[in-house]
Amino acid sequence: MPSARAKGAILSTEALLSLLAAASLLMLLPLTSNPRPSEYSRLYEYQALQDVLEVMAKDKGLREASEQWAAGAPGANETLQRKLDPIMAGLGFCLRLEADETSLNSPAGCENSQPRDPVSTFRAIQLRRVNATLWKG
Amino acid sequence: MDSTNRFQCSRGQILGSDAIIAALLILFIIYLTFSIQSGMYVRAREAQERGALLSKTISVADYLMKDGLVHKERSGTGMDMAYSHQLEKGRTGLLGASALAERAGLQSLCFSLVALGEHAPCANAPVCIRRPAIIYETGEVGYLAVCAG
Numbered sequence A: 001m002p003s004a005r006a007k008g009a010i011l012s013t014e015a016l017l018s019l020l021a022a023a024s025l026l027m028l029l030p031l032t033s034n035p036r037p038s039e040y041s042r043l044y045e046y047q048a049l050q051d052v053l054e055v056m057a058k059d060k061g062l063r064e065a066s067e068q069w070a071a072g073a074p075g076a077n078e079t080l081q082r083k084l085d086p087i088m089a090g091l092g093f094c095l096r097l098e099a100d101e102t103s104l105n106s107p108a109g110c111e112n113s114q115p116r117d118p119v120s121t122f123r124a125i126q127l128r129r130v131n132a133t134l135w136k137g
Numbered sequence B: 001m002d003s004t005n006r007f008q009c010s011r012g013q014i015l016g017s018d019a020i021i022a023a024l025l026i027l028f029i030i031y032l033t034f035s036i037q038s039g040m041y042v043r044a045r046e047a048q049e050r051g052a053l054l055s056k057t058i059s060v061a062d063y064l065m066k067d068g069l070v071h072k073e074r075s076g077t078g079m080d081m082a083y084s085h086q087l088e089k090g091r092t093g094l095l096g097a098s099a100l101a102e103r104a105g106l107q108s109l110c111f112s113l114v115a116l117g118e119h120a121p122c123a124n125a126p127v128c129i130r131r132p133a134i135i136y137e138t139g140e141v142g143y144l145a146v147c148a149g
Helices: A015-033 A039-056 A060-070 A076-091 A110-111 B005-006 B017-068 B099-102
Strands: A091-097 A102-105 A119-125 A128-137 B071-073 B079-087 B109-115 B128-137 B143-148
Touching: A039 A060, A039 A076, A039 A091, A039 A119, A039 B017, A039 B079, A039 B128, A060 A076, A060 A119, A060 A128, A076 A091, A076 A102, A076 A110, A076 A128, A076 B128, A076 B143, A091 A110, A102 A110, B005 B079, B017 B071, B017 B079, B017 B099, B017 B109, B017 B128, B017 B143, B099 B109, B109 B128
Parallel strands: B079 B128
Antiparallel strands: A091 A102, A091 A128, A119 A128, B071 B079, B109 B143, B128 B143
């Protein structure tokens, strides 16, 4: 018979059942609050990242700026940033490009934001590996 | 006062006070569980509908990027060469948005090539996606904006 007065028992059966019920209710809450992004959102993010890199390779001004940036030319960071910022601001995503010893965040406001569920790929620019990461800003 | 006596009914009472409180709590927990579950169901259905709409919009945008609006040139061998990510503004009028919407199973669809800083014409649609591309006529970087409902 369940009783709080049973010898050696710390919690009664009723209290344990109540705790289990409360714990199960608390476990339901995270399911309702944080929906995961759908697979289609991820697909769109991958496409946006590929599009940006493709446009960087095909637009003359962006291609030259990214080649100079990858080669570590002085002032190339600012030039590439100036060209990429309006594109990324319009897209609503943050982009990080990382080469050997240099990195760039675009648009400028993304410098302090931590990537959440980012998508990544890499490209070879001027025979250097450039890692590109995109996430929702 | 002995607490175990509170489960016992006093004269003329069907349930003791503790039993009534326990029953109310159980009813409240049942109500809470059902309301959470129904909320989850509604949210899941909305997410599913939005996912379906997004997938169709992505498909339409992909078609426009790869075939519909892409700049093509006839090569020396007589084959059409497509230049990926170079889109022709002039072709937007040739493609009927309503016919494309019908084929994709969308209620409404609009798409346009917009320059940087410009607003898409129907950006208040439930789902809008933007894909960066080069506008062939101007040679400038812009977006293909596709909005669907």
